[in-house]
Amino acid sequence: MLTAETILHQKEFLALSGVDLAGFGPRQQGKVRDFYELPGKHRLLITTDRQSAFDRILGLIPFKGQVLNQLSQFWFEQTADIVPNHFISTPDPNVMLVRQAEMFPVEIIVRGYLTGVTDTSIWVMYQQGQRRMYGLDFPDGMRKNQPLPDPILTPTTHAELGGHDRPLSRNEIIQEGLVSKALYTQVEEAALAVFKRGQELCRKAGLILVDTKYEFGLIEGQVALTDEVHTPDSSRFWLAETYQERFDRNEEPENFDKELLRLWLRSQGYKGEGEPPALDDEITVRLSQRYIACYERITGREFQPDLEQTPEARISRNLKELNYGTGRD
Numbered sequence: 654m655l656t657a658e659t660i661l662h663q664k665e666f667l668a669l670s671g672v673d674l675a676g677f678g679p680r681q682q683g684k685v686r687d688f689y690e691l692p693g694k695h696r697l698l699i700t701t702d703r704q705s706a707f708d709r710i711l712g713l714i715p716f717k718g719q720v721l722n723q724l725s726q727f728w729f730e731q732t733a734d735i736v737p738n739h740f741i742s743t744p745d746p747n748v749m750l751v752r753q754a755e756m757f758p759v760e761i762i763v764r765g766y767l768t769g770v771t772d773t774s775i776w777v778m779y780q781q782g783q784r785r786m787y788g789l790d791f792p793d794g795m796r797k798n799q800p801l802p803d804p805i806l807t808p809t810t811h812a813e814l815g816g817h818d819r820p821l822s823r824n825e826i827i828q829e830g831l832v833s834k835a836l837y838t839q840v841e842e843a844a845l846a847v848f849k850r851g852q853e854l855c856r857k858a859g860l861i862l863v864d865t866k867y868e869f870g871l872i873e874g875q876v877a878l879t880d881e882v883h884t885p886d887s888s889r890f891w892l893a894e895t896y897q898e899r900f901d902r903n904e905e906p907e908n909f910d911k912e913l914l915r916l917w918l919r920s921q922g923y924k925g926e927g928e929p930p931a932l933d934d935e936i937t938v939r940l941s942q943r944y945i946a947c948y949e950r951i952t953g954r955e956f957q958p959d960l961e962q963t964p965e966a967r968i969s970r971n972l973k974e975l976n977y978g979t980g981r982d
């Protein structure tokens with residue numbers, strides 16, 4: 654486990670806020686990733702240490718970018734037999750070279766449990782009295798954090814920056830022409846199969862994969878898994894060992910994801926409106942350690958931090974070998 658001192662030193666000198674690459678065309682930015690579109694329908698996804706919540710950037714969490722990048726790589730490799738994906742290579746611990754996809758305008762959320770905290774989560778909707786959600790029927794008398802008989806798909810619109818995701822049913826997706834029926838059926842099958850694989854592998858690591866978000870698109874006309882997979886940013890994980898006894902006692906499960914950030918924000922009195930509080934040293938260290946622990950537990954590998962080099966310089970150097978750059982700014 655990296656010490657608080659190491660993590661805070663890294664934050665001060667070596668955390669990755671973004672990279673301006675020369676010779677790779679215009680830099681584009683999501684909340685967490687910087688990306689560059691390359692010739693040959695390729696794309697560089699650079700996962701930074703930016704920490705977002707409530708669609709805002711709160712600060713930098715050292716090593717988070719590397720964890721997300723390498724954990725996604727692990728899952729692309731572990732699920733490649735189920736559905737094609739965008740992964741080509743990881744030329745740097747924070748960078749993935751991928752195939753550019755024509756993205757579907759929906760986010761595919763798969764849920765194994767009745768839980769959640771946002772307006773589009775099935776627990777919040779269920780608690781408000783809804784019994785038909787995402788085109789599916791739910792019985793009365795269910796309890797928070799209870800497993801669903803089978804995992805379900807709860808797609809939402811992929812909202813533009815600042816917008817709000819809207820729940821969709823399968824019929825709406827097809828009738829509104831967002832995705833054709835034939836392709837959407839393939840997406841559903843792939844999402845459920847990848848989720849099942851995710852649950853199995855997490856279980857071996859003592860974790861419950863509770864729910865997750867996927868982004869699918871078309872690569873050379875084929876349905877393909879893109880973006881990130883089964884990371885603490887896109888997924889909820891609980892500790893398997895204590896789940897049942899805590900559920901029986903009406904206690905919240907022990908989380909193993911970034912729930913501790915949501916809880917910390919709440920303890921600071923922040924509910925998603927206005928200026929968010931800056932991340933202090935304590936929560937920074939806890940989050941960094943949590944991301945690394947997720948990586949190590951799921952992959953069974955030891956996390957290899959780079960405590961020496963400036964990530965921007967290292968990335969530029971590693972990308973030179975790709976021979977994409979024109980050498981000009």
Ligand SMILES: Nc1ncnc2c1ncn2[C@@H]1O[C@H](COP(=O)(O)OP(=O)(O)O)[C@@H](O)[C@H]1O
Nearest residue numbers: 683684685686739751752753754756868879880
């Ligand atoms: N293979 C791909 N082809 C095209 N776009 C992709 C691919 N993989 C991921 N993306 C997109 O790249 C961006 C990644 O940046 P990110 O910081 O995660 O964005 P966001 O703030 O939307 O979550 C997202 O817009 C995602 O939809």
Ligand SMILES: [Mg+2]
Nearest residue numbers: 683684685880
């Ligand atoms: Mg994203």
